[in-house]
Amino acid sequence: MNGPVNSRDWRDSEDRKWPYSRASAQVRLAADMYAAAGVTIGVHLNGDEVDFLYEEGTLLVRDAYVDQVRVVVGGGDVIDGLIGGVTHYSPAGARMATVTEALAAIDSRIGAGAATPNHVLSVSPVHLCPETEPEAVPADAAPLPSLGPAAGSGVSIYVADTGLLADAGSHRGLAGVTGEEEKLAEATDGTAEIPPYLDAALGFGPDIISLSAGGTSRNDLPLLGFEMFWERYRKHKGTVLVTAAGNNSGRRPFWHIVGTSRVG
DSSP states (O other): OOEEEOHHHHHHHHHHHOTTOHHHHHHHHHHHHHHHTTOOEEEEEETTEEEEEEEEEEEEEEGGGHHHHHHHHTOOEEEEEEETTEEEEEOTTSSSOSHHHHHHHHHHHTOTTSEEEEEEEESBTTTTBOTTOSOOOOTTOOOSSOOOOOTTTTOOEEEOSSOOOTTGGGSGGGTTOOOOOOOOOSSEEETTTHHHHHHHHHHHOOSEEEEOOBBOOGGGOOOHHHHHHHHHHTTOOSOEEEEOOSTTOSSSOOBOSSTTOOOO
16 A cells, blocks of 8 residues: 555565565665654655655645645644745644645645655665665775866865765865865755755855755655755856756656756
C-alpha cells in the first residue's frame, strides 16, 4: 500500500518489499541521522520505490495562504518565516496533524501548491546516497579534467549544501583554495534548511553559487522554498548559480532551485 509511514513502520515495510535494495539501506541511514537529531523522517512509497522523503510534523506554506491553511487543518502554528514568501508551519495539535492528511485537505480546499512537505534532499539523488557513494576519490588522484593555469585566482564560490573540505589543501584540485568549512547534514538536507543559506549568500556577493542537492517531490511540484529564492535570485546581478540536473537518470522531474528555468 502506498502512503506515508514513520521511520519505524517504514523499516517493516522496507524489509518486506525490498530487502536487498540499496535505496532502502541508504534511506535508513538518512532516517537514523535525522532521528539522532530528534527529527522524524517520513517516507512516501510509490509501489516498492521511494516516492519522496520529508520531515514529519512540518509544512512549507506560501505566506498568502497561512491563515487559510490554519482554518483547513484546524489549528497549528508558525515555526518561522523561513524566506520571503514561504512560512515554515507546524500542524501539531491541529485536527489534521499528519503532513499527508493536511496536504490532501489543503489541495482540495485551497489548491495544489499552496503548501508542500519539507522535502529531504540529497546531493546524489539516484539512490539518496551520500557524497562518498559509491566510494571516496583518493586524495592523490589526478583531477579530471586536468589542471590548467591558475585562471580561477580571486574567484569567490559559495557552496551551500556540502561546504569546503576540512583538508582541502591536501587535494591537488583544490590547491590554493581557501575559505570556511560549512557543512549541513552529511548526506541529506531539507528544503527548509537550504534557502536561508542561499538567501544570505547573495549578500556576500560571490561570483558563483554551487548547489548539488535536489530530489523528487510530492506530486512532482517545485520545491517551494527554492521557488521563492529563485524569484529573488533572478533580480540579482553578477552571481552565476550552478545546480545539478539529470542525476536521477529518469524522466521524472528532479527539483532543485531553478525548477523550470534553466540553462543548457
